[in-house]
Amino acid sequence: MKNILLFITILLSSSSMACLNCIIEQFAELKIDKDSGAFSQLLTIVDCNCHYPSLNAQALCSIPEETRSELDELITDNAAMPKAYLSQISPLSPISPISPQMEYQFKKHIEAIDDQELRSWLCNCNGCEQIANKLFLLKDYSYFHYILCHTIIKLRHQCPTNNCVIPCDSLDENAATLPTIKNIITKKIKKLIRDNRPGTVIKYLYPFSRIGRNMAENQELESSPTIHYELCSGNKVSDSLSDAFAVLYMSKGERYNFNCNVISDNKLIDCLHLSYWWLSLEELKYEAISSKERIAKCQDIHSASRLQKPFVQNECPSEGIYFELNKLPEAIWSIATMLTQEQEQRYFLCVGEHGMGLRIKKNKANNIIICYYDPNDTLRHKKMIFHTADDLKSLRCDDFWSATDWEVYFERSYTVGFLHSVETKNLQKDCRVVCMGNLSAELISLLSEYGHYGHSGASFDFEDLGKSTQKEFLSGKNAHGEPALCVACKNGHLESVKALIKAAHNSNLEPDVKKNLLAGKTLPGTSALYMACKNGCYEIVKELVSAICGSDFNFDIAAKEELLAGKSEVGSPALYIACAKGRHDIIATLCSAICSSDCNFDMAVKAELLAGKTANGVPALYIVCQNGGTEDIKELLSAMCSSNFNMAVKAELLAGKLANGTPALYIACEERCYDIASILLSAICSSDFNLDMAVKAELLAGKTANRCPMLYVACENGRDDIVKILLEKVCSSNFKLNLAVQEELMAGKGFALPPLNVALRNGRSETVEVFLNAVLSSYLDLAAKERLLAAKTECGIPALKTAIDFGVIQAVYVFIDIVKNSNDLPEDVKDRLLNPYKLLCKPFHSNSKKSCILL
Structure with a gap:
């Protein structure tokens, strides 16, 4: 009976399903009582092999009653081989230690045999080939060597070819005993190691x-x-x-590393992209990425939202498990214990900046199956199968990556990793967050980066820590020197920002340290506020500004000025980047804080903050005019006029000049931002700023660095739309400009050529028409209109003669037609404008033919 049960045990683990059921059915006639303790123990062994769902266990109910005591004894002897061992013994599994009793028993009877000798016993059918392969794989382990030899003998009558020549053919199958097996095996067995104890x-x-x-x-x-x-x-x-x-x-195949070796749509395909693609697969096949060319063309990678950004801004992974590296098995175990049958969960496994993929599944038999993907081994994955979730506790990081890989993948020593689900949530409270291991700055950094800091599963008490430790942990700097607050602001994680601000406030650190924590500057010097403004995180900006200006931290004026400036590493302030990104809500929040009584800044500080100049002198107003944000410029102008600045400061802010002297109005017109130009022109002439006439004239001229008026540039380039806007605003009665200032602006005073002269010379007929109509409809006196229409150079040459000399026939026609048909000009003025000579005939080039004009 011992041999029978031992035989059944090995069949459960290493024989084919067809043979297994066939052999079990042979014992049906032995009639075992299914209510006996022996049968219960036997079924326990059978149940361990539940990965064979079609096992005919009911056939075991017929073992005779007289064998119960022998069965009990055998099962007791095999207690050293736990149930899980029996279910995991297969050609794919390593071999477990055996008890001293079993070792002693089989050492006496087993010797190794030669591979060729064994193969000569078998035929070439598939079943025998499988048996041989199993034996060869396990040939160095005497215990299983015996069992497999025994199995071959028991199965010799099951071979469909009946060609197997197994020694001792006359051996009675039911009478096989250990001494008989001893006679079959001739070579001495290798001594088993008995020193395998915990931790070895x-x-x-x-x-x-x-x-x-x-x-x-x-x-x-x-x-x-x-x-x-x-x-x-x-x-x-x-x-x-x-x-x-x-x-x-x-998995099969050779090792290839395509990670960070492919550019697609000008984006580098890195480990996170490959891991995301792998996690999205239903079947683990790699044809789609089997070469660099295929990776570049892979539509699944192209269409992945994480190709642009592996982790979407403002969203948190729905599940995040953060662990010290020695806690990785515990982290996986915590996931496995929550799985239901046939449920699979997919996770990013990240350590440092290296992202990998992990699939964890529980099958029908409650076995845990883990598939691990390393993008540096692009076309393969590892597979691990565990009998129960508790078996996961023996996992180590070495089972995933080797020490050699560690040195290659990671530039520095990391102590914390994380598992993130593929799904994301908009609200932190809807996520599941678990932290395993000791509190560290690296852990705080990771939690903040992915929006999980502040969650109930990631809340920490810093008050009992020393000040230096509090400072280190609250800074939470990552490998690049970025503080936790800066990273949370960059990624738009509001709840994490709130929690970090609260933790800094509740700490017993000095005010200067708290100021540095709230600044959240990177090693190069970029502040957290700048990051939040750059990424358009309005709610985060509100939280930071509230903390800076509020009474909780009670910062002094200098600290508030530095924090509200929120400069980047190159000296660009937060207000500037908000204007560059077109976030009028953030602009309004910053301007309101700068002008508020909570900060109580003096005029010079307010002016500097509202100017928002970069290190090379580009003001915030200039970049708004360049980008065309109408709401943005309204917020800026509102803040400028609401402050009690003197006229010189207001003029400087409204000019918005570059370091070379180019004003904001010029760039607005140059970029065809007509709404912006109109708003800025109205602000210059409005009573809110209360500028004197000379300042208004200077601002409205919009002169470039070489003192060239904006109107001249527009006429030169034929920008009739800009000319129309400028002249309408200059001549508008709402602006209340005196006539002398209007004439100076329209004449382009201070520059060599009048605007109308250059428009005629360059043949800008539409611009000429707009200019003439604006002059004729203005409130200027007749003499001023004649001077503007003549548009003489410094040498006294009128614009019409210049146009005739340059042969721009169409522009000349427009000029003559408008002047001749004007009802606002008397005949003598028309004669002076149109008849500098009694008869002027000049050759013109129009369609390669000569023509003349009779004036």
Whole structure:
């Protein structure tokens, strides 16, 4: 009976399903009582093999009653081999230690045999080939060697070819005993290691799968991976504390590394993109990325939202488990214990800046199956199978990546990693967050980066820590020197920002330290407020500004000025980047804080902050005029006029000049931002700013760095739309400009050529028409109109003669027609404008033919 049960045990683990059911059915006639304790114990062994769902266990109900005591004794002897071992024994699994009793029993009877000798016993059918392969894989382990030899003998009548020539053919199958097996096996068995105790390492000759073994042989590897385990089995059921080792093998194929080797749409395909693609697969096949060219064309990678940004701004992974690296098995275990049957969860596994993929699944048999993907091994993955979730506790980081890979992948020593679900949530409270291990700055940084800091699963008490430790942890700097607050602002995680501000406020640190924490500057010097403004995080800006200006921190004036400036590493202030990004809500918040009584800044500080100049002198107003944000310029102008600045400061702010003297009005017209130009012109002439006439004239001229008026540039380039806006505003009665200022602006005073002269010379007929109509409809006196229409150079040459000399026929026609038909000009003025000569005939070039004009 011992042999029968032992035979059944090995069949449960290593035989085919068809043979297994066939053999079990042979014992049906033995009639075992299904209510007996022996049958219950036997079913326990069978149930361990629940990954064979079609097992005909009911056939075991017929074992005769007289065998119960013998069955009890055998099961007790096998207590050293726990249930999990029996379910995990397969050609893909490493071999577990055996008890001293079993070792002694089989050492006496088992010897190794030659591979060729064994193969000569079998035929070439598939079933025999599988048996041989199993035996060859496990040939160095005497216990299983015996069982497999025994299995071959038991299955010889099951071979469909009946060509197997197994020694001792006359051996009665039911009478096979250990002494008989001893006569079959001739060579001496290798001594088993008995020192395998908790915490030691067992080295195996081959990797754990046939594929892995073949790879090792092809690559001429001298040793295989090592397996660490925690506990060995005892000799009694109560002492059998260890579980089976995991089945661990690599998927087929050779190692290729395409990570960070492909550019797609001008974006580098890195480890996070490849991991995201792998996690999105339904079947783990790699044809779509089997070459660099295919990766570049892979539509699944192209269409992935995370190609642009691996983790979407303002969203948090719905599940985040953060762990010290030695807690990785515990992190995976915490996920596995929550799985239901046939449920699979997919996660990013990240350490440092290296992103990997992890799939964790529980099958129908409650086995845990883990698939691990490393983008640096682009076309393969590792697979691990565990009998139960508790078996995961023996995992180590070495089972995922080797020490050599660690040195290559990671430039510095990281202590914290995380598992993130693929799904995301908009609200932090809807996420599941778990932290495993000790509190550290690296942990705070990761939690803040992905929006989980401040969650109920990631809340910490810093008050009992020393001041230096509080400072280090609250700074939470990552490998690039970016503080936790800056990273949270950059990624738009409002709840994390609130929690970090609150933690800084509740700490017992000095005011200067708290100021630095709230500044959140990177190593190059970019502040957290700048990051929030750059990324358009309005709510975060409100929180930061409220903390800066509020009474909770009670900063002094200098600290508030520095924090509200919120400069980048190159000296660009927060207000400037908000204007550059067109965020009028953020502009309004910053301007309101600058002008508020809470900050109580003096006029010079307010003016400097509202100017928002970069290190090379570009003001915030200039960039708004360049980009065309109408709401943005309204907020800026509102803040400028509401402050009690003197006229010189207002004029400087409204000019918005670059370092070379180019004003904001000029760039607005140049960029065809007509609404912006109109708003700025109205502000210059409005009573809110209360500028005197000379200042208004200077601002409205919009002269460039070389003192060239804006109107001249528009006429020169034929920008009749700009000319129309400028002249309408200049001549408008609402602006209340005196006539002398109007004439100066329209004549382009201070420059060599009048605007109308250059428009005629360049043949800008439409611009000429707009200019003439504006002059004729203005409130200027007749003499001023004649001077503007004559548009003489400094040498006294009128614009019409210049146009005739340059041969711009169409512009001349427009000028003559408008002047001749004007009802606002008397005949003598018309004669002076149109008849500098009694008869002027000049050759003109129009369609390669000569023509003349009779004036």
